[in-house]
Amino acid sequence: MEPTDTLIGVVGKTNVGKSTFFSAATEIEVPIENRPFVTIEPNVGIGYARRKCVHIELGLPKCDASNSVCENGERLIPVKMMDVAGLVPGAHQGRGLGNKFLDDLRRADVFLLIVDSSGSTSPEGVVTRPGTYDPVDEIKFVVDEIDEWIYQSVEKDWDKFLKQYAIGAIKDPLEEFSQRLSGFGILKEQIEVALDHLKISSNELFKINKQDLKNLLKEIRRLTKPMVIVANKIDIPGSEKNLEKIKNTFKEYPVIPASAAAELLLRKLRKKKAIEYIPGDQEFKINQIEIDSKTKSALELIKQNIMEKYKGTGVVQAINEALFNSLKLIPVYPVEDINKYTDKKNRILPDVILIRKGSTARDLASKIHSDLAKTFLYAINAKNKQRIGAGYLLNENDVIKIVATAGKG
Ligand SMILES: Nc1nc2c(ncn2[C@@H]2O[C@H](COP(=O)(O)OP(=O)(O)OP(=O)(O)O)[C@@H](O)[C@H]2O)c(=O)[nH]1
Ligand SMILES: [Mg+2]
Known part of the structure; x- marks a missing residue:
């Protein structure tokens, strides 16, 4: 039995750690490199949200989790995730890898917007000194690119709609418009709410100008595709003050501090049984004394600078936020x-x-x-x-x- 048919889309600028996040969450090995445009084809896999298993509440000694996993009373609940290529400003005009690849995310129910909170990559994803770039600008352009993508997809048929409407071939504008957006998993009722917010009557739908169309689609996106900002690379010094700035600027979105790289390491070590760690834990325990000294000091840093400060690496926390708070799913x-x-x-x-x-x-x-x-x-x-x-x-x-x-x- 499928636990959920929900799809999480991993989006963001190029070279910010999207694939690292995806790989940490799904434990699927994918190409990761410190340069722009490493990912070209989408990565698809299963990540996990985490909730206390009901067998604990029922006072049972154990359960027999089958469509999910139960570890120490923590139920890990699978969810589909997709990691796509990275964006740069002007992607909708063909810059970088363009924006066609976002089409794979049309059906996404929620987006994890991964941002380089250390500000150590240029808008084009080129590596520089931390603090050089402002993650706030990065989030703004990524959201704009998402809006441009949806707009372009509708705009290209708009004149055709208008002509058909003019000759009376379209009887029900709202119906026609919702058909156009059904590929995005957007429902007619949701469009009605957006129209209502913008005080556009559905009969006037094919009379609005392109700017109003853009605003309408932005409102529809806001209503139908919730976004969680993942402030990644929080391990890099200087990220902390950017985190505060992000939170203060984007009050409408939840912001989760994260170190995808740290989670990736913890998952690898856990697989080797070198550490005791359940994804989403706030701490870990080192099992083997034969862990090499380099790994040991990396773990020490993860413990002090990430886990203790932020109560986890942020990977499972971001997935939980997306499913339980943004999408309001319940187990x-x-x-x-x-x-x-x-x-x-x-x-x-x-x-x-x-x-x-x-x-x-x-x-x-x-x-x-x-x-x-x-x-x-x-x-x-x-x-x-x-x-x-x-x-x-x-x-x-x-x-x-x-x-x-x-x-x-
Ligand atoms: N310090 C630090 N580095 C990270 C973190 N997450 C990812 N990185 C590094 O950032 C670089 C880019 O990571 P990717 O996962 O390939 O980034 P991406 O966003 O998928 O990039 P493209 O697919 O090329 O657009 C790699 O060198 C990662 O090791 C993190 O949490 N902390
Ligand atoms: Mg990638």
């Missing part, structure tokens, strides 16, 4: 047996599903299987054994049995 555990909390195969709490806050028991059923929603009879809240209806609003960490007609569920 819910479907089971068959409400007393043993097991599935049909007798596994304890094997699956966790991430679902939007405000979803109902029936929504959960349809996430498990489309048939299950159709044949849904009722559900049971395994925590208090109470019967609940289709419209029951799910809570975080609910354990739910769905009861459906014959053979299903």
Whole structure:
């Protein structure tokens, strides 16, 4: 069972650590180098969010995590991630690698905007002394490039729309416009909210000028593609004061300090069992005394300058922020047996599903299987054994049995 169909898009300027972040999160080896335009083709993989497993709350000694992982009572919940090529100012005019590669992120539900908080790379990604560049400018241009990308994609058909509208071939402008944006995973209702914010009536949609179109698409992007700013390279001295500046400038976005490079090292050492570390932990323990002295001093720096100061490396924290706060997903555990909390195969709490806050028991059923929603009879809240209806609003960490007609569920 897929825990979530959510896609996280990793975006940002070139040479800021996007692939390092991706590699640390997914444990997939990808090319990483200290120069611009290393990534060309997108990297796709599975990263993990982290939540306390419900088996702890239920007082169970263990669970049998299957669609996810449970380590020491911490449930690691998979989520799709995509890392793409890097942007430079003017990418929409063809600079650098252009912006076509962003098309792969059309379906992204949320963006992690990775920024070089040390200011040690030029707008074109060339390495310089830390503090030379302002990460605030970097964030501004990256957001602008994202807006230009969406605008270009709609603008190229705009004149055609206008002509069709003029001859009466378009009966429902809003419908036509939402069709155009459906590839971005944007819904008609969301467009209606944006139109409302900008006080544009849907009938006038094909009468607005290009600047208004740009503003409208920006508002739609704001409403539909939440962004988390990842202040990367926080390990480099001088980044800390930039972090404050970023937070003060971009109050509408959450800002997570991170060292993707540190997380990448911790993941590698953990794999070799050289350290005890669960992704997202605020600390680690060194296992082997035979760790070489260079690695040891790197670990010492990570401990003092990153983990203790920022309560972790920021990688899992950023994913958590994206899923649980920006997208407002909650973990819910479907089971068959409400007393043993097991599935049909007798596994304890094997699956966790991430679902939007405000979803109902029936929504959960349809996430498990489309048939299950159709044949849904009722559900049971395994925590208090109470019967609940289709419209029951799910809570975080609910354990739910769905009861459906014959053979299903
Ligand atoms: N100090 C420090 N260096 C980092 C960090 N994250 C990444 N780097 C370094 O930054 C450089 C670029 O990293 P990449 O992950 O290739 O950057 P990218 O954004 O994917 O770059 P392109 O794909 O070329 O656009 C590499 O030398 C990394 O080791 C970090 O947290 N701290
Ligand atoms: Mg890269």
